[in-house]
Amino acid sequence: MSTRQRTAVAPPKPGTHQNANPTVVMHQTAPSDTAGAKRATDFYRQMVFIRRFEERAARAYTQALIGGYCHLNLGEEAAVVGLMAALRPTDYLFTNYREHGYALTRGIDPNRVMAELFGRSDGVSKGWGGSMHMFDLEKRMLGGYGIVGGQIPLATGAALAIDYRGVDEIVMCTMGDGTTNIGAFHESLNIAALWNLPIVYVVINNRLGMATTVDKSSAEPELYKRASSYRMASERVDGLDPVAVFEAAQRAAAVARGGRPFLLEVMTERLRGHSVVDPGKYRGAEEIALTKERDPVVTFAAHLFETGLLTEQEIAAINDGAIAQATAAAVFAEASPFPDVATLFDYTYATPVANDSHRLPGQPLFEPAPYPEHEATR
Numbered sequence: 001m002s003t004r005q006r007t008a009v010a011p012p013k014p015g016t017h018q019n020a021n022p023t024v025v026m027h028q029t030a031p032s033d034t035a036g037a038k039r040a041t042d043f044y045r046q047m048v049f050i051r052r053f054e055e056r057a058a059r060a061y062t063q064a065l066i067g068g069y070c071h072l073n074l075g076e077e078a079a080v081v082g083l084m085a086a087l088r089p090t091d092y093l094f095t096n097y098r099e100h101g102y103a104l105t106r107g108i109d110p111n112r113v114m115a116e117l118f119g120r121s122d123g124v125s126k127g128w129g130g131s132m133h134m135f136d137l138e139k140r141m142l143g144g145y146g147i148v149g150g151q152i153p154l155a156t157g158a159a160l161a162i163d164y165r166g167v168d169e170i171v172m173c174t175m176g177d178g179t180t181n182i183g184a185f186h187e188s189l190n191i192a193a194l195w196n197l198p199i200v201y202v203v204i205n206n207r208l209g210m211a212t213t214v215d216k217s218s219a220e221p222e223l224y225k226r227a228s229s230y231r232m233a234s235e236r237v238d239g240l241d242p243v244a245v246f247e248a249a250q251r252a253a254a255v256a257r258g259g260r261p262f263l264l265e266v267m268t269e270r271l272r273g274h275s276v277v278d279p280g281k282y283r284g285a286e287e288i289a290l291t292k293e294r295d296p297v298v299t300f301a302a303h304l305f306e307t308g309l310l311t312e313q314e315i316a317a318i319n320d321g322a323i324a325q326a327t328a329a330a331v332f333a334e335a336s337p338f339p340d341v342a343t344l345f346d347y348t349y350a351t352p353v354a355n356d357s358h359r360l361p362g363q364p365l366f367e368p369a370p371y372p373e374h375e376a377t378r
């Protein structure tokens, strides 16, 4: 077993660890250097692309080109972009079903992301996963999980594997605010803290778990504070500012690379319903207006314009480019063939399973019991 984390970093002593006075960063970053300016405009470009891609996906859903569940990152673009920028290509990402933006920003070809939404064979999961189950080993994006909190123990296990192998990699595991009330959240944080695992847990706090607010569902609504139960360092950051998120995620990643877990809470907005079929009627007009005012794509564009980093024309060109790329992805996806039904069970397990029944699609798992006499003669 690797002793990298276990011996290199002593667990914080009671009362002295970072969470005793957690940092709460809430500001709009004004980059003063060239590299910072380039980063900010790159972030904006990525955010706009996620926005236009998600809107295109929503349209495709209403055209019945996408089936099943479909949850969008609308309103969470700054969070996604800032977080992904803090990861190295060798780090691992686990996320939930609200994942398209992560797949795109992690560097998966947008055509393959859209093809997956359309359930086509060129999709990143060969069309068998759909919106909630994107998986790409090369980009080290290990899902996409539909079970709330399902990704947390798996991500924690991956961090343990990294620790065993003694390599310079970390895991980032993102989840929603509602997920922090799942037992697996607490079990995982506990064990990660005990075993000094190299993992950053990220809570994307959009204040809603489907229709239930954080205030109604969480006895401690300041979710980053939950880390203190496990003597884990934590921080809360403004999720409308991609640069602030990036900097916070870098701090968190540095802690994980040093062999301690970290909990980062990112305050975001959910601009539409829980999924594309949710009209979100449970939100009042005032709340909707406030949410729109806090739209990160709009507010960050205004910030870049005001600080002279982008002109109106440049902002419009970025938008046009994003629309063209999202449209091209939809055209690619629609042209891609549906997967062959005979491959339905091919990717159920990573490796062949001994005694697998090898049944054909459509065949029942077991032979059905014969009908009772009176049923058969009806």
Ligand SMILES: Cc1ncc(C[n+]2csc(CCOP(=O)(O)OP(=O)(O)O)c2C)c(N)n1
Residues within 6 Å of the ligand: 098, 146, 147, 148, 149, 175, 176, 177, 178, 179, 180, 206, 208, 209, 210, 274
């Ligand atoms: C174990 C489990 N319980 C319930 C659900 C139904 N469900 C799907 S998403 C969701 C809300 C989760 O909210 P949050 O974690 O805040 O994520 P968000 O959707 O806001 O991104 C629920 C209850 C589920 N998928 N899995």
Ligand SMILES: [Mg+2]
Residues within 6 Å of the ligand: 176, 177, 178, 204, 205, 206, 207, 208, 209, 210
């Ligand atoms: Mg939520």
